[in-house]
Amino acid sequence: MSAQDAGVFEFIERVDNHVSIDGLLDDLLQVVAGYGFQHMIYTGLPAGDSSIAPLVKSNRFPQAWWDRYVESDYAKSDAVCQQVFSRVEPLVWSEVDERFTAIDGAARVAGEAAEHGLADGYVVPLFSRDEWLSVMSFGGADKLLLNPRDRGAINLMAIYTSSMIERRQRKQPGRARLSAREREVLLWTSAGKSCWEISVILNVSEQTVRFHTAQIRAKLNASNTTHAVVRALQQGEITLGQLADSLGDIH
Known part of the structure; x- marks a missing residue:
């Protein structure tokens, strides 16, 4: 050998x-x-x-x-x-x-x-x-x-x-927490903004926003954006106050 x-x-x-x-x-x-x-x-x-x-x-x-x-x-x-x-x-x-x-x-x-x-x-x-x-x-x-x-x-x-x-x-299962930018993307998404609109707001590429969105779903084990918002609220990743503020930005 x-x-x-x-x-x-x-x-x-x-x-x-x-x-x-x-x-x-x-x-x-x-x-x-x-x-x-x-x-x-x-x-x-x-x-x-x-x-x-x-x-x-x-x-x-x-x-x-x-x-x-x-x-x-x-x-x-x-x-x-x-x-x-x-x-x-x-x-x-x-x-x-x-x-x-x-x-x-x-x-x-x-x-x-x-x-x-x-x-x-x-x-x-x-x-x-x-x-x-x-x-x-x-x-x-x-x-x-x-x-x-x-x-x-x-x-x-x-x-x-x-x-x-x-x-x-x-x-050793462990839940990865959302980053500050991921929370920001999730809140803008919950406000009805598209990936392109979020990319303009955050001054990043649309692909970067899509990457963050995929990361959010994976970390929260969510099937879609609505599910991700619910799980983020349940797990304390975002608050009802933050969600209300983001929804207010639609108007």
């Missing part, structure tokens, strides 16, 4: 011993660095017009790149995402079929990712309790040369890591 293979099995033996998810991911990144990776993300994939942002379980991608990815809603034109949707199988990013790389905007996504140190990578589809399809995706600055043994090792580590994260998050 090679030293690299031994490192994989030693990592698997350590998985359940980690006190925190951050510690587990630090360990994983150190092991996969031997395969050419410096970054990773574990996230659900969005269906339809949904945003990917609320589906992220753990993000170790460069923050500047991820902010751009979310802001520009790149998941819809990301060739890797679209192939995973189609085939649900592990793959090296640079091996994506031409029919997906030909999608409008796909070349731009790949080019900008490379500018942020994500020239190539490897993605492993996974199934979680929260999303119908999740992935653990690893990225690096150079083109990858992964043989079948390497791919199997990465698949195995991804499966063990995601399983550990799922168990840990199930044992």
Whole structure:
């Protein structure tokens, strides 16, 4: 057994011993660095017009790149995402079929990712309790040369890591609170303002408003805006006075 293979099995033996998810991911990144990776993300994939942002379980991608990815809603034109949707199988990013790389905007996504140190990578589809399809995706600055043994090792580590994260998050549920900007967006939405109108009021892009709206629904586990307002009131995220003030702004 090679030293690299031994490192994989030693990592698997350590998985359940980690006190925190951050510690587990630090360990994983150190092991996969031997395969050419410096970054990773574990996230659900969005269906339809949904945003990917609320589906992220753990993000170790460069923050500047991820902010751009979310802001520009790149998941819809990301060739890797679209192939995973189609085939649900592990793959090296640079091996994506031409029919997906030909999608409008796909070349731009790949080019900008490379500018942020994500020239190539490897993605492993996974199934979680929260999303119908999740992935653990690893990225690096150079083109990858992964043989079948390497791919199997990465698949195995991804499966063990995601399983550990799922168990840990199930044992330690926590409700994420709305940010000040999310409360502001929710109140303007409750006043009947459209995403475009809110973007003008707050001097941000319409896509940013849509991102905040998706985050609000995810954090409150709400199916729509009305449901989100009710749950926000129930959980003390907004008050009746704030809601009355926002409704008064309609006139």
